[in-house]
Amino acid sequence: MALTNNKAALAWIDKMAALTKPDQTIWIDGSEAQLDALRKQAVEEGIIKELDPEKLPGCYLHRTDVNDVARVEDRTFICCEKEEDAGPTNHWMAPAEMYKKIDEMCDGAYTGRTMYVIPYSMGPIGSPFAKYGFELTDSIYVVLNMNIMTRIGQAVCDALGDDEGFIKGLHCQLSLDKDGKYIVHFPQDNTIVSLNSNYGGNVLQGKKCFALRIASNLGRAEGWMAEHMLILGIQNPKGEIRYLSAAFPSACGKTNLAMLIPPEGYQKAGWKVWCVGDDIAWLRVGADGRLYAVNPEYGFFGVAPGTSMKSNPNALISTQRDTIFTNVALDTSTNTVWWEGMNKTPPAHAIDWKGNPWTPDMDTKAAHPNSRFTAPAKNCPCLSPEFENPQGVPISAIVFGGRRAKTAPLVYQSRDWNHGVFVGSIMASETTAAAAGAVGVVRRDPMAMLPFCGYHMADYWQHWLDMGKKIAHQPKIFNVNWFRTDDEGHFIWPGFGDNMRVLVWIMKRAFDEIDAVDTAIGYQPKAEDIDLEGLDISRETLQSLLGVDKDLWREEAKGIREYYAKFGDKVPKELLAELDKLENNLK
Ligand code: OXD
Ligand code: MN
Numbered sequence: 001m002a003l004t005n006n007k008a009a010l011a012w013i014d015k016m017a018a019l020t021k022p023d024q025t026i027w028i029d030g031s032e033a034q035l036d037a038l039r040k041q042a043v044e045e046g047i048i049k050e051l052d053p054e055k056l057p058g059c060y061l062h063r064t065d066v067n068d069v070a071r072v073e074d075r076t077f078i079c080c081e082k083e084e085d086a087g088p089t090n091h092w093m094a095p096a097e098m099y100k101k102i103d104e105m106c107d108g109a110y111t112g113r114t115m116y117v118i119p120y121s122m123g124p125i126g127s128p129f130a131k132y133g134f135e136l137t138d139s140i141y142v143v144l145n146m147n148i149m150t151r152i153g154q155a156v157c158d159a160l161g162d163d164e165g166f167i168k169g170l171h172c173q174l175s176l177d178k179d180g181k182y183i184v185h186f187p188q189d190n191t192i193v194s195l196n197s198n199y200g201g202n203v204l205q206g207k208k209c210f211a212l213r214i215a216s217n218l219g220r221a222e223g224w225m226a227e228h229m230l231i232l233g234i235q236n237p238k239g240e241i242r243y244l245s246a247a248f249p250s251a252c253g254k255t256n257l258a259m260l261i262p263p264e265g266y267q268k269a270g271w272k273v274w275c276v277g278d279d280i281a282w283l284r285v286g287a288d289g290r291l292y293a294v295n296p297e298y299g300f301f302g303v304a305p306g307t308s309m310k311s312n313p314n315a316l317i318s319t320q321r322d323t324i325f326t327n328v329a330l331d332t333s334t335n336t337v338w339w340e341g342m343n344k345t346p347p348a349h350a351i352d353w354k355g356n357p358w359t360p361d362m363d364t365k366a367a368h369p370n371s372r373f374t375a376p377a378k379n380c381p382c383l384s385p386e387f388e389n390p391q392g393v394p395i396s397a398i399v400f401g402g403r404r405a406k407t408a409p410l411v412y413q414s415r416d417w418n419h420g421v422f423v424g425s426i427m428a429s430e431t432t433a434a435a436a437g438a439v440g441v442v443r444r445d446p447m448a449m450l451p452f453c454g455y456h457m458a459d460y461w462q463h464w465l466d467m468g469k470k471i472a473h474q475p476k477i478f479n480v481n482w483f484r485t486d487d488e489g490h491f492i493w494p495g496f497g498d499n500m501r502v503l504v505w506i507m508k509r510a511f512d513e514i515d516a517v518d519t520a521i522g523y524q525p526k527a528e529d530i531d532l533e534g535l536d537i538s539r540e541t542l543q544s545l546l547g548v549d550k551d552l553w554r555e556e557a558k559g560i561r562e563y564y565a566k567f568g569d570k571v572p573k574e575l576l577a578e579l580d581k582l583e584n585n586l587k
Contacts (some may be wrong), residue, residue: 001027002027002117002192003027003029003119003153003154003157004119004157004160005162006157006160006162006163006164006166007162007514008163008164008166009108009134009160009166010135012134012153012168013025013134013484014083015119016115016136016170016502017110017115019103019106019107019109019110020106020107020110020111020115020136020137020138020170020172021107021108021109021110021111021169021310021492022110022111022113022114022115023110023111023112023113023114024114024115024119025114025115025116026114026115026116026117027116027119027155027248028116028117028119028146028152029106029153029154030147030149030151030152030153030154030155030156031153035143035144035147036371037499038140038144039060039139039144040145040345041071042060042140042141042144044059044075045140047062047140047141048060048062048141048144048156048324049061049062049335051325051335051336052334052335052336055334055336055454056320056323056336057321057322057323058064058321058322058323059319059320059321059322059323059324059325059337060067060323060324060325060393061324061325061326061328061330061337062141062324062325062326062327063326063327063353063354063355064198064199064326064327064573065176065198067176067178068176068178068181068197068198068199068557069199069327069370070199070319070452071199071200071201071202071208071367071371072181072183072197072202072545073089073451075091075181075182075183076091076183076185076240076451077090077091077092077093077098077182077183077184077185078090078091078092078185078187078213078454078455079092079093079094079095079098079184079185079186079493080092080095080145080186080188080455081094081095082446083430084457085455085456086129086350086455086456087196087453087455087457087458087459087567087570088451088457088566088567089450089453089458090454090455091263091456093184093400094265094500095186095189096127098182098184098186099162099186100573101113101179102170102182102184102193102195103284104173104216105180105182105195105418106172106193107171107411108197109138109172109174110138110172112337113138114138114139114287115136115137115138116136116139116140116142116143117134117136118131118134118135118136118137118142118146119134119153119154119156119157119160120133120135120146120150120151120152120153120156121133121150121151121152121155121156121159122150122206122210122211122215122282122296122297123282123294123296123390124151124294124388124390125151125155125156125159126159126390126411127294127390127391127392127523128284128391129282129284129294129296129392130157130166130296130392131165131166131167131210131215131218131296132156132160132163132166133166133168133169133205133206133210134166134167134168134169135169135170135192136169136170136171137171137172137203138171138172138173139171139173139198141204142171142198142203142204143202143322143323144324145204145324145374146204146206146388148298148322148323148324148374148375148376149189149204149207149298149374150204150206150208150297150298150299151298155371155415164182165190166190167190167191167192167193167205167210167214168189168190169190169191169192169193169194169205169209169210170191170193170194171193171194171195171196171203171205172194172195172196172349173196173198174195174196175196176196177196180195180196181195181196181197181202182194182195182196183195183197183202185209185213185214185454185528187213187217187311187454187455188212190214190218191209192205192209192213192214194209197424199537200205200301200326200372200463201301203531204374206297207279207280207297207298207301208451208452211226211280211282211296211297212226212228212280212449212453212454213389213454214454214569215282215296215454216449216452216453216454216455216460217454217455219282219463220455220459220463223285223467223470224282224283224284224285224467225281225282225283225284225445225463225464225467226280226281226282227245227247227280227281227282227283227294227449228244228247228278228279228280228447228448228449228452229246229247229276229279229280229281229398229448230245230246230248230254230255230257230258230275230278230279230281231243231244231275231276231278231293231295231393231395232246232257232258232260232273232274232275232276232384232503233256233273233274233276233375233384233386233393234271234272234273234274234275234500234503234507235270235271235272235273235504235521236271236507237269237270237271238270238272238513239270240408241274242278242396242397242507242510242511243283243293243393243394243395243396243398244395244396244397244398244399244503244506244507244510245283245293245395245398245475246398246399246400246401246474246480247397247398247399247400247401247424247427247447247448247449248400248401248402248448249402249403249427249429249443249445249448249450250303251403251429252401252402252403252429252482252483253496254278254279255278255279255300255302255303255307255312255354255481256311256312256315256496257499258275258276258277258278259273259275259278259312259314259380259382260273260496260497260499260500260502260503261273261314261382261497261584262497263497263498263500263501264534264537265533265534266500266504271500271504272382272512273382273383273500273503274382274383274384274385274386275314275380275383275384276295276383276384276386276387276393277293277295277297277377278295278302279295279297279300279301280295280296280297280302281294281295282294282295282296282347282392282394283392284338284390284392284466285286285358285470285472286391286394288298288392288394288473289449289471289472289473290395290471290473291394291395291471291473291474291475292391292392292393292394292395293347293392293393293395294389294390294392295377295387295392297377298376298377298378299374299375299376299377300315300318300373300374300375300377301313301372301373301374301446301544302318302372302373302375303370303371303372304319304328304339304342304371304372304373305339305341305342305369305371306340306341306365306367307319307339307342307373308341308342308343309343309585311341311496313381314380314381314382315380316342316461317376317379317380317381318373318375318376318377318379318380318381319373319375319379320379321378321379322376323373323374323375323376323379324374325337325371325372325373325374326371326372326373326374327353327355327367327368327370327371327576328366328367328369328371328373329347329350329351329352329353329358329366329370329371330350330351331347331349331350332347332349332350332351333347333348333349334347338350338366339367339371340365340366340367340369340501342396346360346366347358347360347366348547348579351368352364352365352366352367352379353365353366353367353368353371368382370466371416373469374536377426377474379398383473384456388491396475396476396507396510396511397475397476397478397506397507397509397510398420398424398475398476398477398478399477399478399480399481399506400423400424400427400447400448400477400479400480401427401479401481401482402427402429402430402445402481402483402565403429403430403481403482403483404428404429404430404442404481404484405430405440405483405484405485405489406484406485406549406552407523407549407552407553407556408480408481408484409481409484409501409524409545409546409547409548410481410484410493410502410542410545410546411478411479411480411481411505411506411524411546412478412479412519412521412522412523412524412548413476413477413479413506413509413516413522413523413524414476414477414478414522414523415522415523416467416474417468417471417474418465418575418578419477419522419578420476420478420582421461421464421574421575422574422575422579422582423477423479423521424446424447424464424477425447425461425464425575426444426446426556426560426563427444427445427446427448427479428442428443428444428445428449428559429442429443430443430444430544444558444563446460446461447460447464456567456570457567458567458568458570458572459570460569461571461572461575462570465574465575475490475510476506476509478506478509479522480499480502480506482495482499483495484545492537492541492544492545493537493545494535494537501530501531501535502530504531505525505529505530508529514529516529519548520548520550520553520582520585520586521548521553521582521585522545525546525550527539527542527543527546530542530546550586553586554583554586557582557583557586558577560579560582561579564576564579
């Protein structure tokens with residue numbers, strides 16, 4: 001039975017049912033009874049496997065098709081009316097042409113199958129930040145994951161009422177054809193379509209599709225921001241909590257930073273870090289003129305390999321109940337899961353992510369490098385008490401970062417908002433040996449939004465500049481780099497919990513509590529102002545971590561100019577002025 005009387009929603013769902021022709025339609029009401037029945041059915045159908053109920057209560061393992069293990073950027077489309085509005089960083093197809101293709105591909109897609117209707121909310125239900133949507137899917141796996149990653153069910157329909165501003169989403173598994181995948185966004189219709197995939201980042205539509213690509217369009221139109229950012233709170237020994245949001249490209253430790261455990265000395269002194277979110281922030285200007293952030297998600301879709309009690313105990317603990325693991329290894333003797341980097345004792349006998357027997361002497365990976373856990377946020381030991389606050393948390397600092405062996409120093413602060421937008425727009429990360437292709441190649445990833453910005457990137461920069469004018473009390477904007485290497489290629493900075501030392505400086509700067517050095521690229525700490533107590537790092541080493549090599553930066557400026565040229569005359573003049581200033585400072 002339908003859970004809403006919303007005429008626009010019912011009309012659209014009827015239209016999709018007429019196209020896909022399901023045998024039956026089931027509305028997901030969010031009740032434990034219904035979810036439990038679906039889990040049982042999914043176990044019976046072999047879609048998920050129940051794990052040891054004592055060691056991992058409520059946890060399940062799923063394996064995807066071997067060709068369906070990651071987001072497919074080359075199959076991801078922004079179908080706005082005009083190609084130039086999608087910009088040079090997005091794939092585009094004319095909406096009419098794409099709808100025609102979808103109609104052909106989805107005709108009868110649900111024949112012999114069930115259409116699940118998932119009402120879901122991004123953001124706490126009823127919050128001024130919240131946006132509602134429906135995802136139609138023929139995948140129980142998607143239903144169960146959406147239940148972890150978003151708030152779902154009757155309460156969403158009740159909050160939506162008759163409002164027609166909901167996001168429409170259609171997901172059809174089809175044959176999971178490797179070359180037939182389409183992850184499509186129609187910003188003008190608030191519609192998302194995912195075809196031929198069952199991988200989280202493509203089909204848990206609340207995440208990248210809605211909360212970033214569609215929401216970046218909504219934010220531009222409505223005067224707010226949808227960003228690929230973690231949100232964390234730093235509690236000082238006086239008990240005050242100050243919040244920052246931070247954007248990093250993938251493989252730069254976003255989840256680790258969001259759940260950071262401070263060094264022992266800091267813990268003893270009373271410092272604590274609270275996680276509000278690990279991937280996405282929606283930001284709005286509050287009545288007091290500050291910028292407020294909400295994490296629109298309800299769970300963590302984290303990369304499993306490398307997650308351990310050492311690297312990120314909070315993340316690992318989050319996965320110990322009510323979690324769905326995807327493409328990790330099954331430890332057959334204990335009916336639990338394992339992945340590379342969890343510990344140094346791989347199971348003697350396992351089933352690998354492809355479903356084949358695996359032993360530690362084999363030279364294949366037990367877990368796929370992009371294997372994932374979908375864990376409820378409320379499992380996280382350091383989840384912020386403000387996680388459900390409908391008004392969000394006030395952001396005092398915005399941090400950008402990337403992986404740079406030499407160029408970017410450990411930390412610097414932009415001079416003002418516009419300079420900060422410039423710093424975000426030139427974000428870049430060097431490719432690692434872990435990925436195919438050349439190592440050390442700089443890939444620009446503005447604000448870590450390269451694959452997620454749902455419109456022209458240069459218009460997005462303009463939106464950042466425009467937002468700055470609306471924020472009376474602007475957060476300060478910083479850039480960090482945890483990945484500087486020495487001449488032998490070893491990381492100099494220890495990273496992980498020790499990043500706290502830099503965050504503390506950032507917060508002092510955000511509250512004008514400490515001086516800085518004015519350098520060619522922005523404000524930097526005096527070497528004595530980064531606490532090194534308990535670290536095996538000398539002041540000289542720290543000085544070199546903070547160093548700015550002008551020759552390298554002149555090269556960098558050249559690269560930025562070339563990069564900006566891709567966006568033609570759309571690049572905001574404020575950013576070109578910042579680039580001019582940088583070049584001048586480097587003379
Ligand atoms: C993610 C991503 O899964 O950024 O969060 O790819
Ligand atoms: Mn992400």
